Amino acid sequence: MKINKLWNDYGLLGSLKLLYQFITSKFIFWNSRLIRRPIYIRGKHFIRISKGFTTGVGLRLEAYPKKNNSAIIEIGENCQLNDYVHIGAIEKIIIGNNVLIASKVFITDHNHGYYGNKDFNSPPYISPNNRTLYSEKVTIGDNVWLGEFVSILPGVEIGAGSIIGAMSVVTHNIPPNSIAVGIPAEVIKKYNSKTERWEKV
Numbered sequence: 001m002k003i004n005k006l007w008n009d010y011g012l013l014g015s016l017k018l019l020y021q022f023i024t025s026k027f028i029f030w031n032s033r034l035i036r037r038p039i040y041i042r043g044k045h046f047i048r049i050s051k052g053f054t055t056g057v058g059l060r061l062e063a064y065p066k067k068n069n070s071a072i073i074e075i076g077e078n079c080q081l082n083d084y085v086h087i088g089a090i091e092k093i094i095i096g097n098n099v100l101i102a103s104k105v106f107i108t109d110h111n112h113g114y115y116g117n118k119d120f121n122s123p124p125y126i127s128p129n130n131r132t133l134y135s136e137k138v139t140i141g142d143n144v145w146l147g148e149f150v151s152i153l154p155g156v157e158i159g160a161g162s163i164i165g166a167m168s169v170v171t172h173n174i175p176p177n178s179i180a181v182g183i184p185a186e187v188i189k190k191y192n193s194k195t196e197r198w199e200k201v
Helices: 002-028
Strands: 031-033 039-042 047-049 054-057 059-065 073-075 086-089 093-095 106-108 110-112 134-135 138-140 178-181 185-190 197-200
Touching: 002 110, 093 106, 106 138
Parallel strands: 031 054, 039 059, 047 073, 059 086, 073 093, 086 106, 093 138
Antiparallel strands: 110 134, 178 185, 185 197
16 A cells, blocks of 8 residues: 555656665664755764654754754654755754654754844944854754744744744744744644634634
C-alpha cells in the first residue's frame, strides 16, 4: 500500500530520488526520518536533533555559540520543517516535540544590535554588521504549528498547542493553545478545553 502511494505521488524518478534522500539522511543526522537536500548546516556539533526529524529542501541551520560549547539548537521528536526554513542561534533555540513548520519560516535568537527599552541601544551610525549581537532564548512548545513565512524573533516563547498564522511576526510570548496572527502577532483565539472549541478572544 505504501509503495503504491509512493509511486502514485512521486512517479518512478521521484520515488528513486526520495529513496536516495532517505538513505543519505542517516549520514547527516542518524536519527532523522527524511532530509531532502540541499541542506545547509553550520555548527553541526551545536545542533541536537531527535528521532523522526523531517525536512523540505533548502533548510538552513546555523549554530554559533557565544558562551559555551553545548547544543544551542535543540529540535524535539517528530518535527517537520518544510522548504527553506532558516534557524539561526548564538544562545539557545528549543523546539518541542511534534512541531510543524511551514515553508520559508525564520527563527532567530539574536539581532545585530539592540533597539528596545534597556540602557544599551545600538546607534544608527554604526554599520549593522559591526553592531554588538544581542540575543535572548527562544522556546517553541510541543504541538505548535507555524504557518508559511512566519518570523520568530529573539526572546519569544510560544506555548504548547499554539498556531501562528501565515506571514506573522512574533515579537512577544504567545500563551499555550492559542491562535495568533499579524505583525506583531496577537492572539485571536484560544482553545476552550471544556467546550472543546477554538473561541475568539
